[in-house]
Structures are given as C-alpha cells and as structure tokens.
Amino acid sequence: MRYAAFITTLTALLCSACAVGPRYKPPSAPVPAAFKEQPAPDSTLAAEWQAARPRDDAIRTNWWEAFQDPVLNALEEQVAVSNQTVAQAEAQFRAARAAIRGVRADLFPTVTAGTSVTVSHASLSGSADRITAGTNTVFQLPIDFSYEADLWGRVRRSVESSVATAQASSADVQTALLSTRAELAGDYFELRGLDAQIALLTETAAAYERALQLTTARFNQGVASGVDVAQAQTQLDTTREQTTDLAVARAGFEHAIAILVGKPPADLTISSEPVPLRPPPIPVMVPSRLLERRPDVAAAERRVAAANAEIGVAEAPFFPTLALTASGGVASSTLASLLSVPSRFWSIGPSLVETVFDGGRRRSIKEQAVANFDNAVAMYRQNVLTAFQEVEDNLAAVRVLADESTQAADAVASANRSLALATNRYTAGVTTYLEVITAQAIALRNQISAVDVTTRRTTASVLLIKALGGGWSGG
Numbered sequence: 001m002r003y004a005a006f007i008t009t010l011t012a013l014l015c016s017a018c019a020v021g022p023r024y025k026p027p028s029a030p031v032p033a034a035f036k037e038q039p040a041p042d043s044t045l046a047a048e049w050q051a052a053r054p055r056d057d058a059i060r061t062n063w064w065e066a067f068q069d070p071v072l073n074a075l076e077e078q079v080a081v082s083n084q085t086v087a088q089a090e091a092q093f094r095a096a097r098a099a100i101r102g103v104r105a106d107l108f109p110t111v112t113a114g115t116s117v118t119v120s121h122a123s124l125s126g127s128a129d130r131i132t133a134g135t136n137t138v139f140q141l142p143i144d145f146s147y148e149a150d151l152w153g154r155v156r157r158s159v160e161s162s163v164a165t166a167q168a169s170s171a172d173v174q175t176a177l178l179s180t181r182a183e184l185a186g187d188y189f190e191l192r193g194l195d196a197q198i199a200l201l202t203e204t205a206a207a208y209e210r211a212l213q214l215t216t217a218r219f220n221q222g223v224a225s226g227v228d229v230a231q232a233q234t235q236l237d238t239t240r241e242q243t244t245d246l247a248v249a250r251a252g253f254e255h256a257i258a259i260l261v262g263k264p265p266a267d268l269t270i271s272s273e274p275v276p277l278r279p280p281p282i283p284v285m286v287p288s289r290l291l292e293r294r295p296d297v298a299a300a301e302r303r304v305a306a307a308n309a310e311i312g313v314a315e316a317p318f319f320p321t322l323a324l325t326a327s328g329g330v331a332s333s334t335l336a337s338l339l340s341v342p343s344r345f346w347s348i349g350p351s352l353v354e355t356v357f358d359g360g361r362r363r364s365i366k367e368q369a370v371a372n373f374d375n376a377v378a379m380y381r382q383n384v385l386t387a388f389q390e391v392e393d394n395l396a397a398v399r400v401l402a403d404e405s406t407q408a409a410d411a412v413a414s415a416n417r418s419l420a421l422a423t424n425r426y427t428a429g430v431t432t433y434l435e436v437i438t439a440q441a442i443a444l445r446n447q448i449s450a451v452d453v454t455t456r457r458t459t460a461s462v463l464l465i466k467a468l469g470g471g472w473s474g475g
Helices: 002-015 063-067 070-077 084-107 154-220 226-260 287-293 295-318 361-427 433-467
Strands: 110-113 116-122 134-148 321-332 344-353
Touching: 063 070, 063 154, 070 154, 084 154, 154 226, 154 295, 154 433, 226 433, 287 295, 287 361, 295 361, 361 433
Parallel strands: none
Antiparallel strands: 110 134, 116 134, 134 321, 321 344
C-alpha cells in the first residue's frame, strides 16, 4: 500500500510540473508598409509588373522555369541531388533531428540489466565466529531503474530548444538550395550573355572582313590610301582579339556551373548557342509577407526560439531535483536456486536534492543564456533588415535596367543609322575611312552595351527572386 501511495504522489507531482523560463514570443522587427523601389506608373516596367495575389505567396520549387530555358531547367534539377553545399546542410539537418530524440529520451526512466558472478575467499584469521573460511560464489541478475522527474521543465525546454534548432536546420537546407540555384542561374545567364557577345563579335568580325576586302580593292584601284587598309585591318584584328578574350571568361562560368551541379569541370560542356534572355514578370508581395517566405529569416527566428528555451534550461537548476531509484533482481550462491523466490531482492526510494552553494555557477549559466537570446534577437532583426535591403536593391536594379534596356536599343538603332551613312559617304568618296571606323566602333560598343544590359537585367531578376524567397505558384 505504501508503494502505491508513493506512485500516486509521484504521478501527481509530475502532472503538476511546470516549465520555468520565459514564454516564447516572436521578436518584433521593423517592417515597412510597402517597398520603396517598385516601378512608377510611367516606368517601362509598369506594364509587366503585377502585385502578388494571395495564392502566389506559396513558394514554388521550380521558379527557374519562368525563364523558359530547357538547359537551365536540366541543370537546376541536379542541384538538390549532387551539390555538396546542399548535401552538407541536409546532413546537419539530419543530425539536429536525431538530437531531438536524444534529448527527449531524458523524459523517460533509464533501466539497466546485467549479470555478475562474484567469487570471494575468506581467511581463517580474524573473528572466527563471523567469517566462514573458504571460497564463496555469488550469482546476481540485477535490474536497476532510475528516473529524474522533470518538475521544472528542464528536459521539456531542452526538447523545445532542439526542435527549434532542427527547424532552423531545415530552413538552412532551403536557404542552401535557394542560394545555390540562384547562383547557378546567375552564372548560366552570365555565360549566355557572353555567348551573345561572342556571336555579336563574330558577326561584326565578318562584316569588318568584308569592309577590309572593299578597302583593299579600292586601294588597288588607287581610290583609297594604304592608311585606310591599315585601319580596316586593325579594326578586324582588334575585334577577333576581343572574341578570343571572352572565351576565357565563358570557360570560367562553365566550370563554376559544373561545380554547382556536383561535377568536375571536365564532365560538363554547355554548347554555345543563341539563347534569348527574357526576364519574367515578378510579382511582389507586401513586405510583411517577406518574413514568412525567406528561409534564412525563418531560420533566424527559430534560433531565437531555441535560445529562449535555453533560458528555461538554465533556470531549472535553481530548483530542487526529484529522483526515483529502484533496483531488483535475484542473487544466490548456486545457479540452481538463482531463480527461486527466496533469491529475490528489491529496493526503492526517492531523493530530493537542492544545490545550496555553487559559487555563482548557475547564475553565470543563466546570464549566458539571456545574452545568447539577445544575440539571437539582434541577428534575427539584422537578417530582416538585410532581406529588405536585398529586395529594394534588386527592385531598383530591375526597374532601372528595364528603362536602360529601352535606351540601349535606341542607342543601337541610332549607331546603326550613323554607320550606314558613314559607309555610304566613304563609298562615294566624300570622306575618309576614319569616319567609318569611328562609326563602326560606336555601333559595336552600343551593341555590346545592349547585350550587357539585358544580361544584367536577367541576373537582377534572379537575385530579386532569391531576395523574395523563391518563386510562385501559377495564377
């Protein structure tokens, strides 16, 4: 009866147990009502811009498909499988998830079982009436039970901290995926921009070669001077040199892409082909939704929750510890009687322990936990501010580059008209070849600038998608 009363009392204590430490409340962060850098109504981009609808706020895994490039799609699919940065983040998540089970095990009692054989020999010396001479053998099969009641929530707070840490690790995996895929898309579009420049320079070199042949023919006819021929040859050689130089940069981007998809550079070749760069329309939600979409912000918030739980873990040692220990089993001097009723033994008893003096150790641990919480809050708020900055930076880049793209197209058209006029004037013998070369240089520079603006605009779209936390579901 006494044992049943003890179990009832212990159960009542456990049911009434509380968890010390502060209740978690997500930290506040400065959130603007709207993004500053969205396109104005008169912007070139305004016709393509759209506000995100509620269903668009769901993260879309395959956001890169909006660029409508099959080669990019195939490369992106390999990131989750073969990228080593993602594999590292995924392994850390699995370790954090396993740690939850390890901490949660403290909520349950520990039971150990074993067997032992003890052989002892008693001497005839000493008190003969108390010592039996000879060799004694004792066989034992003990089972030990120990349990520390989680009265103050130390274990529960530890589990809470471990769960939040695992959730942060899960968000880290998504951050690694998003960052790696955005880096891959950025490198891919840089490579395609170089392909476009190489194609432009190759086409221009062919035009310069025809111009050189025309100038040489005019020189042979005595109409043009040797200076004209030399200038035409120089223009052609310079353009070919520029084409060769771009091949070095292209190879670097191709090698970087190979590493991102988990391959040696020798195992990946991306053929050079004209690929139109089409930045997709990007819906933008209200700033408050950004905090729910960015995996790095979510990870930072979960680490705040983990740090908050650690304060409770640090406060629990200030209170008494209730432990229950029990043991039982059988013991006998012979194997034959080991399992008989008289061979059984058992013991049970609780203990209540309070630390009276520790030289300030517990207070120091709690102060560290509070400081770690404050640090996690500051890191979270900094992540939020950085997220808003990245969105604003890339909103501005996409908006300005859209306007610049239109201006670059106008500049190319003007340069082409100027080149046509200069060529006609030279053919008619009205001017020297220097005017043609000048017009050619301006036209080529404007064409390269237009390609560069389109490339930058596309990569800025990738960075904006990354800053917004990923893509969107269909409308």
